Amino acid sequence: MASMAGDAERLSDVGEDGLIAAVVGRYAPLPAHVLIGPGDDAAVLDVPGRVVISTDTLVEGHDFRRDWSAAAEVGVKTAAQNLADVAAMGARPLALLVSLAAPADLPVDWAGGLADGLDEECRRAGAAVVGGDVSEAAQLVITGTAVGVLPAGTPAVTRAGARPGDVVALAGRTGPSAAGLALLQAGRGGAAGGVPAEIGAALLAAHRAPRPPYPAGRDAAAAGATAMIDTSDGLLRDATRLAEASGVVLDLDADALAPDDDLRAAAAALGDPDLARLWALTGGEDHALLACFPPGVGLPASFRRIGRAMPKPADVRPGVLVDGRPWRGSTGWLHFGRRP
Amino acid sequence: MASMAGDAERLSDVGEDGLIAAVVGRYAPLPAHVLIGPGDDAAVLDVPGRVVISTDTLVEGHDFRRDWSAAAEVGVKTAAQNLADVAAMGARPLALLVSLAAPADLPVDWAGGLADGLDEECRRAGAAVVGGDVSEAAQLVITGTAVGVLPAGTPAVTRAGARPGDVVALAGRTGPSAAGLALLQAGRGGAAGGVPAEIGAALLAAHRAPRPPYPAGRDAAAAGATAMIDTSDGLLRDATRLAEASGVVLDLDADALAPDDDLRAAAAALGDPDLARLWALTGGEDHALLACFPPGVGLPASFRRIGRAMPKPADVRPGVLVDGRPWRGSTGWLHFGRRP
Numbered sequence: 206m207a208s209m210a211g212d213a214e215r216l217s218d219v220g221e222d223g224l225i226a227a228v229v230g231r232y233a234p235l236p237a238h239v240l241i242g243p244g245d246d247a248a249v250l251d252v253p254g255r256v257v258i259s260t261d262t263l264v265e266g267h268d269f270r271r272d273w274s275a276a277a278e279v280g281v282k283t284a285a286q287n288l289a290d291v292a293a294m295g296a297r298p299l300a301l302l303v304s305l306a307a308p309a310d311l312p313v314d315w316a317g318g319l320a321d322g323l324d325e326e327c328r329r330a331g332a333a334v335v336g337g338d339v340s341e342a343a344q345l346v347i348t349g350t351a352v353g354v355l356p357a358g359t360p361a362v363t364r365a366g367a368r369p370g371d372v373v374a375l376a377g378r379t380g381p382s383a384a385g386l387a388l389l390q391a392g393r394g395g396a397a398g399g400v401p402a403e404i405g406a407a408l409l410a411a412h413r414a415p416r417p418p419y420p421a422g423r424d425a426a427a428a429g430a431t432a433m434i435d436t437s438d439g440l441l442r443d444a445t446r447l448a449e450a451s452g453v454v455l456d457l458d459a460d461a462l463a464p465d466d467d468l469r470a471a472a473a474a475l476g477d478p479d480l481a482r483l484w485a486l487t488g489g490e491d492h493a494l495l496a497c498f499p500p501g502v503g504l505p506a507s508f509r510r511i512g513r514a515m516p517k518p519a520d521v522r523p524g525v526l527v528d529g530r531p532w533r534g535s536t537g538w539l540h541f542g543r544r545p
Numbered sequence: 546m547a548s549m550a551g552d553a554e555r556l557s558d559v560g561e562d563g564l565i566a567a568v569v570g571r572y573a574p575l576p577a578h579v580l581i582g583p584g585d586d587a588a589v590l591d592v593p594g595r596v597v598i599s600t601d602t603l604v605e606g607h608d609f610r611r612d613w614s615a616a617a618e619v620g621v622k623t624a625a626q627n628l629a630d631v632a633a634m635g636a637r638p639l640a641l642l643v644s645l646a647a648p649a650d651l652p653v654d655w656a657g658g659l660a661d662g663l664d665e666e667c668r669r670a671g672a673a674v675v676g677g678d679v680s681e682a683a684q685l686v687i688t689g690t691a692v693g694v695l696p697a698g699t700p701a702v703t704r705a706g707a708r709p710g711d712v713v714a715l716a717g718r719t720g721p722s723a724a725g726l727a728l729l730q731a732g733r734g735g736a737a738g739g740v741p742a743e744i745g746a747a748l749l750a751a752h753r754a755p756r757p758p759y760p761a762g763r764d765a766a767a768a769g770a771t772a773m774i775d776t777s778d779g780l781l782r783d784a785t786r787l788a789e790a791s792g793v794v795l796d797l798d799a800d801a802l803a804p805d806d807d808l809r810a811a812a813a814a815l816g817d818p819d820l821a822r823l824w825a826l827t828g829g830e831d832h833a834l835l836a837c838f839p840p841g842v843g844l845p846a847s848f849r850r851i852g853r854a855m856p857k858p859a860d861v862r863p864g865v866l867v868d869g870r871p872w873r874g875s876t877g878w879l880h881f882g883r884r885p
Contacts, residue, residue: 246633247599259587260642264682293586302600342604348688
């Protein structure tokens with residue numbers, strides 16, 4: 206859809222119908238479970254089980270910057286953070302709807318790149334973009350809604366089922382997205398200066414276009430996971446949410462959460478080695494999957510043990526410990542700037 | 546949730562978790578088909594059939610104004626325009642997800658009023674709010690996603706199935722929302738000056754908080770409707786979409802679409818009697834249901850005949866006629882300001 210004219214085509218040039226045609230034309234053929242895809246009042250899905258559904262919004266300037274991320278990367282991120290929520294219930298992702306609110310001078314090519322990223326990440330998850338909406342707005346606001354299915358007879362894995370004695374385990378890593386963001390914020394986006402090039406590029410990619418371990422969600426459900434959440438706002442914050450919902454204390458093992466070499470290299474390059482541990486414990490947007498399993502259950506290959514669930518003492522609130530001690534300081538990201 | 550302090554509480558005062566708790570606390574108990582509602586990574590629905598899903602966004606300044614509509618009215622409108630899309634496929638609405646992107650200084654009471662309206666209209670449709678998301682943004686952007694179910698064995702009613710000879714029928718009215726908007730734009734919002742008070746109030750309400758005829762959608766499907774769409778962008782524009790998707794010409798009967806007394810009273814008050822007919826034919830956001838039925842089928846009680854489908858002559862594009870003649874001028878609303 207690249208314009209041949211000197212000036213790039215903008216949304217106001219092609220209008221609503223032109224934009225929709227341009228975007229929908231980029232999607233790969235629909236999978237068999239999509240009975241009706243984009244273009245009608247609604248999409249129709251053949252869902253052989255219970256329906257799992259979640260929505261999440263990205264706002265320009267808050268969740269992405271167009272000078273830091275390519276349009277396709279924003280598409281991957283939009284799809285990933287929605288599909289990860291469905292995976293975190295133990296479901297198989299099936300479909301994504303996307304609403305784009307955008308200024309009229311947005312280049313059509315940008316919307317096309319967004320569609321490419323949405324489609325690519327949906328395919329990686331086994332899903333497809335099945336519909337959406339476009340509106341004019343002063344600021345770019347992209348809302349995704351993911352739909353998934355629970356295998357017949359399998360209950361959803363909520364945040365609330367963890368029991369004392371459970372093993373706490375993680376699929377995927379925490380920290381790379383925050384490290385990539387820190388490099389961008391420090392102006393190290395280009396060469397990721399001071400960090401080995403390959404490591405820098407991987408951390409930037411982890412921030413711009415996270416790739417959640419979707420199949421780990423249903424593997425966890427099949428293995429009997431008692432509770433699960435994805436790490437969208439930071440491991441400690443999301444672990445706290447799970448602990449509160451379950452009424453337990455989660456004691457995490459600092460050694461198991463020791464930052465990997467890439468995080469330590471990035472922290473060193475930014476002049477503060479302590480950042481590596483902070484990113485691993487409190488960095489958001491990695492969409493790793495944190496789950497609890499009954500003791501004695503074999504963990505799925507995608508999970509590694511990072512702690513255990515303990516009974517909540519009568520005089521203590523549910524929450525998270527690191528090596529048996531309360532964590533001091535922020536546990537992660539909250540919207541609207543409040544850190545209670 | 547009204548604040549007792551002199552200044553109203555704002556989102557930045559209560560933070561993300563406080564806002565979610567305040568909003569979710571206002572919803573009525575969840576119906577039985579919602580297995581898991583707000584508060585986890587995703588909602589889980591028991592959907593006994595094929596899943597119908599659609600998304601739509603309202604942007605402040607484009608789709609509503611806070612000085613023209615109460616928060617609850619914006620909630621009703623958000624729910625209505627999403628649930629109507631699901632009804633227009635012949636499905637029964639089940640659930641709504643809502644993403645709120647809002648400035649940090651938005652009063653918490655406004656978000657609470659929005660939730661009240663969302664919940665109220667969902668209940669009217671037989672659905673429930675099952676989840677959502679909150680984000681900080683410069684402008685208020687509200688995205689809804691509606692989920693519905695098709696009865697087992699019933700195919701979805703798309704826009705594409707109309708055949709020559711079909712009866713064209715309408716459930717609900719077109720024009721009241723546009724008339725209400727025109728009164729507001731003319732500064733007649735308060736007393737709706739010049740219009741009898743009851744009529745003015747009803748037209749303003751139709752614009753601020755449309756009430757689509759949801760059950761008419763499944764009644765149409767059960768009666769064998771061949772094609773259906775809701776009138777979100779104007780009767781002629783949406784009829785044209787249906788005609789194009791079906792490859793037919795729809796000939797609408799001007800007498801059957803003659804504006805009712807309330808529209809004529811409002812048009813007279815604004816000094817231009819011709820407006821009444823324009824509102825009825827091209828006014829958007831009423832979310833009436835336009836459907837085609839095979840000839841000889843008894844129309845459901847909620848529908849009245851407004852025209853018929855004809856074969857498309859070889860040298861003519863699919864489209865809409867009024868009393869056998871092409872319509873001159875705009876057929877309704879398009880985003881991004883382009884009128885092709």
